[in-house]
Amino acid sequence: MTCGATPRSARFAAVARERAILSRRRGARLALPVVVATIALRAPAAGACPALRDDRGVPINLGAPPRRIVSLLPSLTEAVCVLGACDRLVGTDRFSNWPASVAALPKLGGLEDAQIERIVALKPDVVLVSISARVIDRLESLGVRVIALESRDRADVKRTLTVLARLLGVPGKADEVWANIERDTRAAAARVPAAQRGQRVYFEIDSTPYAAGAGSFIGQTLHELGLGNAIPADLGPFPRLNPEFVVRTQPDIVMAAQESVAEMPKRPGWNTLRALRQGRTCAFPTGAYELISHPGPRMGEAAAALADCLARLPPPGPR
Numbered sequence: 001m002t003c004g005a006t007p008r009s010a011r012f013a014a015v016a017r018e019r020a021i022l023s024r025r026r027g028a029r030l031a032l033p034v035v036v037a038t039i040a041l042r043a044p045a046a047g048a049c050p051a052l053r054d055d056r057g058v059p060i061n062l063g064a065p066p067r068r069i070v071s072l073l074p075s076l077t078e079a080v081c082v083l084g085a086c087d088r089l090v091g092t093d094r095f096s097n098w099p100a101s102v103a104a105l106p107k108l109g110g111l112e113d114a115q116i117e118r119i120v121a122l123k124p125d126v127v128l129v130s131i132s133a134r135v136i137d138r139l140e141s142l143g144v145r146v147i148a149l150e151s152r153d154r155a156d157v158k159r160t161l162t163v164l165a166r167l168l169g170v171p172g173k174a175d176e177v178w179a180n181i182e183r184d185t186r187a188a189a190a191r192v193p194a195a196q197r198g199q200r201v202y203f204e205i206d207s208t209p210y211a212a213g214a215g216s217f218i219g220q221t222l223h224e225l226g227l228g229n230a231i232p233a234d235l236g237p238f239p240r241l242n243p244e245f246v247v248r249t250q251p252d253i254v255m256a257a258q259e260s261v262a263e264m265p266k267r268p269g270w271n272t273l274r275a276l277r278q279g280r281t282c283a284f285p286t287g288a289y290e291l292i293s294h295p296g297p298r299m300g301e302a303a304a305a306l307a308d309c310l311a312r313l314p315p316p317g318p319r
Helices: 017-023 074-082 100-104 116-121 135-141 154-168 171-190 217-224 243-249 258-266 286-293 299-312
Strands: 034-040 069-071 089-092 126-130 144-150 200-206 253-257 281-284
Touching: 069 074, 074 089, 074 100, 074 126, 074 154, 116 135, 126 135, 154 171, 154 217, 171 217, 171 299, 200 217, 200 243, 217 299, 253 258, 253 286, 253 299, 258 281, 281 286, 281 299, 286 299
Parallel strands: 069 089, 069 126, 200 253, 253 281
Antiparallel strands: 034 126, 034 144
């Protein structure tokens, strides 16, 4: 078995992109977008793999690939399944809904209310959670170690897939999954109408508002599709913005969850956004919005969903 991960210094982003997606369904606030995996302590077996290291450089010694996995974050649930280990899942958070087979698994709460007793009763070898989940301190007090991984940009997603593949004992699978993401993204880019290329996109993560900047995995996918970003790169991957800033920026295209696009004209000054007046908006229903907003193995499908909307938009109007 090949396992272990390349050590990196821990880095913390300002906004939780994935936390925002989940928070939309329960009205919670945003938090950091770092992803972590918690691994139950065990004595290293003879001939065990070299230590897997998290983004803090903390080694976690594993004797064998985990056979019983609890995932408390949708993107990690999806990654485990795409990496061929869906049958090892014994429980997930309440928001994990893809693939369909995970619906039958025990639902163990979410970021704020993970059900520790039920998790422990499932006797998992590995528990995958967000760093902002309240369960972490309790798990650590019970002798559980934590692996911290970030999911801000495409490189982070690729690395997370690599770490998980090594953890699962299928190291070569990560390259295959990433190659599929790149292939599907290229195919999506080929379908973007020439008139839409270069257009500046405002992709809203949360109505506060938070946006997907150029350095985020969403912003990078938009770039791969030939689009620009209305948010300056120096503001970071997921910046919180002054609403007036968005109005002054006048993006060419607005993308957000369906319900957010519907209420945007009611925001002070936003009725002056040309993109709203000209119908140059991508209002994604819940399933498509979650697909685009999860930093995981379905990013190629997300690119296709973005391209589908761009193909339906009217051509740019006068500025």
